[in-house]
Amino acid sequence: MERILEQAPRFFSGPNLTLLFESAMLTLGMTLAGCLIGFGFAFVLVFLRQTPGLWALPLRLVCITYVEVFRRIPFIVVIYLVLFFIQTVTPDASLFTIAVIAICLYAVAYTADIIRGGLESVPATQVEAAQAMNLSRLQTNLRIVLPQAWPVIVPPAIAFAVSFIKDTALVSQVGVFELTFRGKELNNQGYSGILVFGTIAFCYFLLSFPLSLLGQHLEKRLATPRGERRTRKIRQP
Amino acid sequence: MPHLAVSDVRAKYGSLEVLKGISFSIEKGEIVALVGPSGSGKSTVLRALMGLTPITGGDVDLAGERLNYSSSREVRAARDRMAIVFQQYNLFQNMTVMQNLTLAPLKIKRWDRAEVEAEARRLLGLVGLSDKIDAYSDQLSGGQQQRVALARALALKPQILLLDEVTSALDPELVGEVLDAIRKLAAEGMTMVIVSHEMGFVREVADKVVFMDAGQIIEAGTPAELFDTPKTDRAQNFFSNILRH
Numbered sequence: 001m002e003r004i005l006e007q008a009p010r011f012f013s014g015p016n017l018t019l020l021f022e023s024a025m026l027t028l029g030m031t032l033a034g035c036l037i038g039f040g041f042a043f044v045l046v047f048l049r050q051t052p053g054l055w056a057l058p059l060r061l062v063c064i065t066y067v068e069v070f071r072r073i074p075f076i077v078v079i080y081l082v083l084f085f086i087q088t089v090t091p092d093a094s095l096f097t098i099a100v101i102a103i104c105l106y107a108v109a110y111t112a113d114i115i116r117g118g119l120e121s122v123p124a125t126q127v128e129a130a131q132a133m134n135l136s137r138l139q140t141n142l143r144i145v146l147p148q149a150w151p152v153i154v155p156p157a158i159a160f161a162v163s164f165i166k167d168t169a170l171v172s173q174v175g176v177f178e179l180t181f182r183g184k185e186l187n188n189q190g191y192s193g194i195l196v197f198g199t200i201a202f203c204y205f206l207l208s209f210p211l212s213l214l215g216q217h218l219e220k221r222l223a224t225p226r227g228e229r230r231t232r233k234i235r236q237p
Numbered sequence: 238m239p240h241l242a243v244s245d246v247r248a249k250y251g252s253l254e255v256l257k258g259i260s261f262s263i264e265k266g267e268i269v270a271l272v273g274p275s276g277s278g279k280s281t282v283l284r285a286l287m288g289l290t291p292i293t294g295g296d297v298d299l300a301g302e303r304l305n306y307s308s309s310r311e312v313r314a315a316r317d318r319m320a321i322v323f324q325q326y327n328l329f330q331n332m333t334v335m336q337n338l339t340l341a342p343l344k345i346k347r348w349d350r351a352e353v354e355a356e357a358r359r360l361l362g363l364v365g366l367s368d369k370i371d372a373y374s375d376q377l378s379g380g381q382q383q384r385v386a387l388a389r390a391l392a393l394k395p396q397i398l399l400l401d402e403v404t405s406a407l408d409p410e411l412v413g414e415v416l417d418a419i420r421k422l423a424a425e426g427m428t429m430v431i432v433s434h435e436m437g438f439v440r441e442v443a444d445k446v447v448f449m450d451a452g453q454i455i456e457a458g459t460p461a462e463l464f465d466t467p468k469t470d471r472a473q474n475f476f477s478n479i480l481r482h
Contacts, residue, residue, distance in 0.1 A: 129327035132287050133341035133393065134316045143340065147331035226331065226373045 004195045011191050011199075023182040024203050030096060030178070031168050034103025035111075035161040041104065042112040046119065047141065049112075063112075070109030076170045078102050083174050099171040099178075103164065111157055118153035119145050151222035158215035165208045179203055238301060240265040240428055241397055246295035248278075248285045255281050257452040258295065263397070263445070266426045270439040270460075273449035274475060279432040280324075282449075283399040286430075287321050288312035300396055317346075320395035324402040326382040328374040334361065334385050335370045338392045346393070353392070360388040364418045380411030384418050391422070398422070400431045436479055440464055448472045 048056075049063035070078070082102040086093045122145045130140040172181035183200040187193050221229065239262035248256040255278050263269050271279040284290040286297065288306055297304045297315070304315040328337050338357040342348045361367050364384035374382050383403055390398055400419065404412045416438050422429065423442050433439050439446060440460045447457045448467075456463060456472045467473045 125323065125325055125327045126329065128289055129323065129329070132289065132316055132321050134313050134345045135341065139344065143344075144329050144331065225375045 004192045007191055007195055011186070011195055016186065019182055019186075020179070020199065020203060023177055023179045024207060026096070026176070027165065027168055027178040027204075028207050030099045030103060030171070030176070031161065031165045034100045034168075035107045035164060037100070038104040038107025039111050039115075039157065041108045042115050045108060045112045046115045047138070049116070050119075050137075052137075067109045067112050070106060071113075075102075075106055075167055076173060078106050079171055079174055095171075095174060095176045098174065099168070099176045102171065103168065107160070107164065110160055114156045114160065115149075115153055118149035121152045122148045151219075154222060155215055155219040158211065158218065162208045162211050162215065165211070166204060169204075239263055239298075240267070240300060241430075242296075242298040243282075243286070244296050244298075246282070246285060246297065247293045248281055248290050249293050250290070254293075255290075255452050256285060259449075259452075259454055260295075261445075261447050261454065261457060263428060263430065265428055267444045268423055268429045268431060268442050269445045269447060270431045270433055270443035271447050271449060272433065272436070272439060272463075272475075273455075276451075277449040278452040279449050280401050281452075283321060283401045283430060283432060286315065286319060286399060288315055289321075318396045319399060320390035320393045320397075321399040321401060322383070322386050322390045322403050324405050326374070326379070326386040326406075328382055328385055328389070330374055333371050333373055334366070334377075337374075337385060338389050342392050357388070357392055360391050361385075363391075363421060364388050365414070378411060379407045380414045383407060383411075383415045387415070387418055387422075391427075396428065398427055398429045400429060400433070402432050402434065404433070404435055434479075436464070436476075448475065450475070 045063050045066065049060050051059055079099070079102045082105065083098050086098050086101065119141070126144055126148065127140055130144045135143065168178060169180035172178055172184065175181065179200050183196050187196045242262040244260045245258045246256055246260070247254065247258055259278070259282055261269060271282060273279055281290055285292050285306075292306045297306070299315075299318055304318075305311050306315060328334075329340070332340065335354070335357060338360065339350075339353050342353040342356075343350060358367065358370070361370060364387055366381060366384055366388070369377060369381060369385070374385070377385065383406075387403070403419075404415050407415065412435070416435065419429075419431075419438075420442060431439070431443065443460050445457065446460050446463045448455050448463055448469075448471075450471050456467060456469050463472060464476055467476055
């Protein structure tokens with residue numbers, strides 16, 4: 001305890017804080033970039049997976065295989081796979097890029113099932129009504145199904161991203177200067193482990209808590225019927 | 238030449254044949270009512286015409302053109318000429334009344350926006366819902382939603398309107414307002430195929446009644462012929478049971 005108190009002023013000095021802030025931003029940046037890009041690809045994957053007809057069977061199989069395989073591999077293994085694969089292709093790819101790709105690959109597999117569940121929650125009769133008007137599959141998905149599926153998709157998708165902020169600690173294993181990596185570094189410099197990792201823990205909380213709040217806000221807003229969402233309460237005179 | 242000629246149309250759900258050769262025809266401006274017990278295939282006839290249930294045999298001719306449903310392009314051609322109103326209204330929940338009416342005319346038919354919106358307003362006036370133009374469907378009663386659905390179908394300017402049990406999901410006190418809207422369409426000369434359990438209404442508006450059972454047409458004729466002097470036992474049973482209530 002004494003050691004912590006004695007080290008605290010030196011530990012919370014400008015350069016260290018800057019370092020922590022930068023690495024926190026790196027953690028947040030790669031999580032958000034990976035999850036957002038992954039989320040986008042997941043939509044494409046779900047759309048391809050829904051392609052009707054016998055000719056699209058191989059396509060559907062590829063999509064299903066991707067999701068089922070990546071959901072069963074530990075994230076750390078995905079990271080190493082991406083690392084070694086990318087390094088054989090382009091040796092000078094940055095570690096940040098590799099981390100984002102790994103997060104992206106993983107996020108696609110997880111959010112694809114979230115999106116599929118959301119789309120399937122919209123009654124088939126809505127799709128039929130759109131078909132009867134000659135809307136294409138893409139138009140039906142974009143204009144009718146997806147807008148109604150958001151309330152089902154958004155909360156678990158944000159929950160996934162929030163939990164993933166923590167899981168990105170694993171990319172410190174390949175040497176990305178994110179929060180956990182910096183923690184180990186500072187710890188090696190002689191700072192108390194409790195002090196260092198207590199601070200790191202607090203940083204993770206600071207990163208994910210606002211995102212959770214945003215998720216809760218969106219969940220509430222999306223659960224409100226559309227008619228009531230737009231109208232403001234009329235002020236009583 | 239009839240406006241719509243359906244001849245020997247067949248359809249299957251898996252291995253179950255639900256339409257076993259259906260033939261009937263409509264002249265322009267006529268109203269044909271399909272009646273019969275539940276599961277007789279009445280709704281399937283309308284779904285097959287819209288390409289929602291695949292047709293496995295038979296021919297459909299509309300306004301002198303053969304619709305053969307063999308490819309997605311042919312199905313699109315059929316859907317371009319007909320419109321359907323569903324039992325459960327199926328209004329797009331994420332859109333206002335106006336957006337529901339204008340989506341397909343603007344995005345699919347690519348008609349002029351000003352004309353489409355003017356027509357949408359006229360149709361909402363026709364079904365008595367001019368004040369609901371910006372409402373979402375969860376702000377409307379069942380009867381109002383079904384009237385919007387009618388207007389939405391009409392906004393497509395179909396050559397034939399298909400009505401699939403449009404009053405079956407409504408509370409009894411809301412049935413009248415929807416039937417009134419259909420009467421107006423009838424007066425305007427709209428060609429319609431109606432599947433309905435409202436026998437009084439069918440008798441009033443239909444030019445021809447087709448009685449179906451187990452995927453086949455048992456008897457067809459004018460309302461008076463079928464309701465008063467049905468020739469077959471099955472039709473006799475059905476109508477005497479229904480009309481007793």
